[in-house]
Amino acid sequence: MHVTDLSDMDERRRRRMGVLALAPERALAERFRAFGEDPAFTAVRGPETGLMLLRGRMGGTGKPFNFGEATVTRATVRLSDGAVGHALFIGRDAAKAQIAAVIDALAGDPQREARIEAEIIAPLEAEQEGRDAARRAETAATRVEFFTLVRGED
Amino acid sequence: MYVAVKGGEAAIDNAHRLLADRRRGDRSVPALTLEQIAAQLALAVDRVMGEGSLYDRELAALAIKQARGDLIEAIFLVRAYRTTLPRFGASLPVDTGAMLVERRISACYKDLPGGQLLGPTFDYTHRLLDPELAGDADVDGPATRDAGGPAVMRVSDILAQEGLIEEENPGQPKQEPADITRAPPEYPLSRDARLQALSRGDEGYLLALAYSTQRGYGRTHPFAGEIRIGEVEVEAFLPELGFAVTIGRVQLTECQMVNQFAGSAKAPPQFTRGYGLAFGQAERKAMAMALVDRALRTTEFGEDIVAPAQDQEFVLSHCDNVQATGFVEHLKLPHYVDFQAELDLVRRMRREHEERNGEALREAAE
Numbered sequence: 092m093h094v095t096d097l098s099d100m101d102e103r104r105r106r107r108m109g110v111l112a113l114a115p116e117r118a119l120a121e122r123f124r125a126f127g128e129d130p131a132f133t134a135v136r137g138p139e140t141g142l143m144l145l146r147g148r149m150g151g152t153g154k155p156f157n158f159g160e161a162t163v164t165r166a167t168v169r170l171s172d173g174a175v176g177h178a179l180f181i182g183r184d185a186a187k188a189q190i191a192a193v194i195d196a197l198a199g200d201p202q203r204e205a206r207i208e209a210e211i212i213a214p215l216e217a218e219q220e221g222r223d224a225a226r227r228a229e230t231a232a233t234r235v236e237f238f239t240l241v242r243g244e245d
Numbered sequence: 246m247y248v249a250v251k252g253g254e255a256a257i258d259n260a261h262r263l264l265a266d267r268r269r270g271d272r273s274v275p276a277l278t279l280e281q282i283a284a285q286l287a288l289a290v291d292r293v294m295g296e297g298s299l300y301d302r303e304l305a306a307l308a309i310k311q312a313r314g315d316l317i318e319a320i321f322l323v324r325a326y327r328t329t330l331p332r333f334g335a336s337l338p339v340d341t342g343a344m345l346v347e348r349r350i351s352a353c354y355k356d357l358p359g360g361q362l363l364g365p366t367f368d369y370t371h372r373l374l375d376p377e378l379a380g381d382a383d384v385d386g387p388a389t390r391d392a393g394g395p396a397v398m399r400v401s402d403i404l405a406q407e408g409l410i411e412e413e414n415p416g417q418p419k420q421e422p423a424d425i426t427r428a429p430p431e432y433p434l435s436r437d438a439r440l441q442a443l444s445r446g447d448e449g450y451l452l453a454l455a456y457s458t459q460r461g462y463g464r465t466h467p468f469a470g471e472i473r474i475g476e477v478e479v480e481a482f483l484p485e486l487g488f489a490v491t492i493g494r495v496q497l498t499e500c501q502m503v504n505q506f507a508g509s510a511k512a513p514p515q516f517t518r519g520y521g522l523a524f525g526q527a528e529r530k531a532m533a534m535a536l537v538d539r540a541l542r543t544t545e546f547g548e549d550i551v552a553p554a555q556d557q558e559f560v561l562s563h564c565d566n567v568q569a570t571g572f573v574e575h576l577k578l579p580h581y582v583d584f585q586a587e588l589d590l591v592r593r594m595r596r597e598h599e600e601r602n603g604e605a606l607r608e609a610a611e
Contacts, residue, residue, distance in 0.1 A: 097488055109478075109491030142327060143481060143492065144335040145300065146422065147522045149436060151399060151499065153413030155338040155422045156437035158444040158522050161300035161479070161495060163333060177485060179333075181493030183301070223345055227392035230347050233363040234390070237355055 107198060107212050111191040112180035114215045122211045123190050128203075130170050132193055138166035138178075138185035166192040174199045268313050282306035291496075291525025292316055296566060297323030298426075298445040300495050300524050317447075317566050324567050337480045337489055338415075341499045341522075344475040346397045348526075352469040353404075353503060359397030364474060365526075400471040401501050401518070410503065410516040432558045439541055439561060440534075444522060446564030448530045454554040455536035463552030465539045466505035467519065474498045474526050498523050500531035504539050507546040517546060 097105065111119065123129075143163040146155045165179040166188035176196025178188045198207045269276065283290050283306040293305040297320045305323060312318035348364025351357055363369075404410040423438035430438065443451065458465055476494040483490055500521035508514035519539025521531035540554040541561075553559055563569060 101486070101488055104486070105488055105490050112490070112492050113494065139331075141331040141333040142299075143333055143479070144424070145479060145495065146336050146338040147341065147440075147497075148338045148413070148415065149440065150401060150413030150501065150518050150520050151341045152401075152415065154416035154420075154437060156440045157335070157422050157424050157426075158441060159295070159298045159300060159524055160327060160332070161493070162304070162330070163481075163492060165333060167485070177483065179481065179483060179490070179492050181300070181479060181495065183303075224392070225389070226345060226347065228389035229387040230362050230364055231392040231394075232388040232390040233348075233365075235361040235363065 103204070103208075104195070104198070107208075108178070108191075108195060110212050110216045110219070111178065111194060113219055114187075114191075116184045116187040118215060118218060119187055119190055119211075122215060123194065126207070126210050128197065130193065130197065132168040132170050132196070134166070134189075135169050135175065136165065136167040138164055138188035138192075140164045140183045140185070143181070164188045168192040168196055170196050172200075268311075277310055279303055279306040279310065282309055288526055289314075289316060291523075291527050292448060292530070293319045293323055295524040295527055295530060296320045296445055296447060297327070299323050299327045317570050321567050321570065334481060336492070337482065339477045339479055339495070339497070341473065341477055341497065342399055342402075344397075344473055344477050344497070344499075345494075346473055346475040347496075348474040349397050349471065350469075351400045351471045353400055353471075357398065357400065357403065358395040360394070362397070397473070399501070400503075404470070404503070404516060408513075408515065411507070411518055413518065430561065432561075433544070434557060434561060436538075436542070439557060440520065440522070440538060442561045442564060443534045443537060446534070446561075447566035447569070448527070448533065450564055450566070450569075451533040451537050452529060454540070454560060455533035457552065458536055458540050458554045463540045463543075463550075463555040465502075465517075465519070465536065467536055467539065468503045469532065470501040470503035470518075472498070472500050472528055472531065474528065496525050498525065498527045498531040500528070500535040502532070502535040502539055517542070 140162055141164075142160040144157050145159050145161055147158050148155055161181045162183050163179060163181050164183055164185060164187070165177070166185075167175065167177050168189065169175050170193070174196040176192040176194065176199070178191035178195060180188070180191070194207060194211060198204045283302045286306075286309065289309055290302055290305045293308055293316055294300050294302065296316075297305065297308070299305075301323075304326060305319065308319035308322040308326075309316070311322060346359070346362060346364075348366060349359060349362045351361065355361075401410055401413075405412060423435055423441065425434075425438050425441050430442075434442070457463070459467075474496070476496050478491050478494050480489045481492045482488070498521075502519035502521070504517045504519055506514040507517050517539065519535040519537075519542075521534035521536075521538065523530045523534065537554055537560060540552070541557050543550050543555045548555070550556055
């Protein structure tokens with residue numbers, strides 16, 4: 092599904108935006124505050140809430156079909172140095188959209204990118220992985236272990 | 246002659262004020278929060294998201310609260326809300342094979358890669374009311390276990406390895422799927438449009454139709470090949486960046502029904518499929534949808550249309566509960582003029598009836 096021929100920079104940006112999209116607003120805002128930079132920006136677009144048509148595949152693997160919509164929020168910002176950042180995610184959190192777009196813009200600067208990765212992205216991703224691991228472990232405990240009763244018919 | 250009748254504003258205002266009062270109820274009882282509804286009435290919220298066709302738990306919870314728990318009214322509210330928003334685009338098709346599975350069962354195979362994962366199910370409960378839930382007793386946290394082991398393989402992929410089930414291929418990548426929210430239906434509808442209609446269709450209606458196929462009205466010999474519930478990642482293409490990014494996750498229920506055979510002189514017999522996909526944890530809905538999807542595929546397999554569940558115009562033009570409730574409930578609106586016309590008509594018919602009968606009596610007497 093993923094586009095495979097992205098440049099390294101685009102690939103890192105793609106991953107970063109995915110982590111930001113999944114992050115809970117509060118956790119993201121806290122990480123951003125701790126990061127310590129809150130640059131002035133111009134809102135180029137939004138934050139605005141709209142709809143995203145969601146698609147599935149017939150039988151899971153077949154032709155696509157539309158099966159519903161989700162509320163999504165997007166924002167585009169421009170920093171004073173001209174850097175532009177985007178955010179788009181499921182939900183209606185305008186404050187989160189603004190923070191995520193600012194982080195995306197800041198991360199375009201190679202000086203800041205590594206720090207953003209270390210202080211914001213990697214910890215948020217680890218938290219998400221922790222939640223997923225807990226969910227998997229809870230589900231695993233409901234796995235059925237069959238045992239066979241041998242009948243005396245030999 | 247058309248006579249405009251006005252009035253009732255004060256009555257309507259007071260009725261809505263009374264509604265607000267009754268909705269709140271006894272003020273000494275704390276008001277419900279949206280968090281409580283979303284967390285503790287989660288499956289009602291899922292149903293409102295599914296049939297409201299909008300994935301947003303908080304809005305669905307608000308709609309349920311506003312509708313006093315009337316789920317069809319709540320679905321109506323959500324549908325009305327979605328018409329106020331612009332559409333930014335469409336996602337890439339979600340990959341349910343990569344789902345973070347919370348439940349996965351198969352009625353076809355006992356042992357399969359990933360195992361039978363029961364998850365948070367009502368199955369095997371005794372359906373006895375639990376008086377403890379009337380209070381606020383502490384609840385144990387879930388048990389956990391090492392989640393290692395094989396990936397949760399799709400049952401349809403197992404069958405596909407031997408070619409025993411019809412293939413589902415992705416088709417032309419550039420072909421846009423039908424969208425029934427933008428184009429009015431022209432029957433017969435293609436399967437993509439049918440699945441979209443079924444996905445937002447009324448659970449009770451689809452359940453009854455699915456049941457009818459099991460009872461012999463368009464029998465399709467189904468097995469629940471697989472039911473899986475969990476979160477999938479949603480990706481969307483961002484034109485300003487030129488690539489697709491993950492924009493979040495949605496919880497889905499997917500049902501793959503495995504049905505009896507199709508084949509021809511050229512193609513060997515193989516199982517056929519019915520597919521169900523719904524927002525949230527909505528197992529009954531996804532199963533019913535899969536049964537009805539398969540029933541509606543009659544012409545693909547050269548089957549005769551002999552039952553209501555196989556008649557797509559009947560099934561699809563009545564499956565939307567917002568449309569259905571709109572047309573049924575519009576009968577409450579004033580029909581004073583229509584009714585006056587009917588009154589005149591029935592009076593005239595009775596007069597003519599009496600005149601004819603009078604004549605007949607006179608003739609008989611002569």
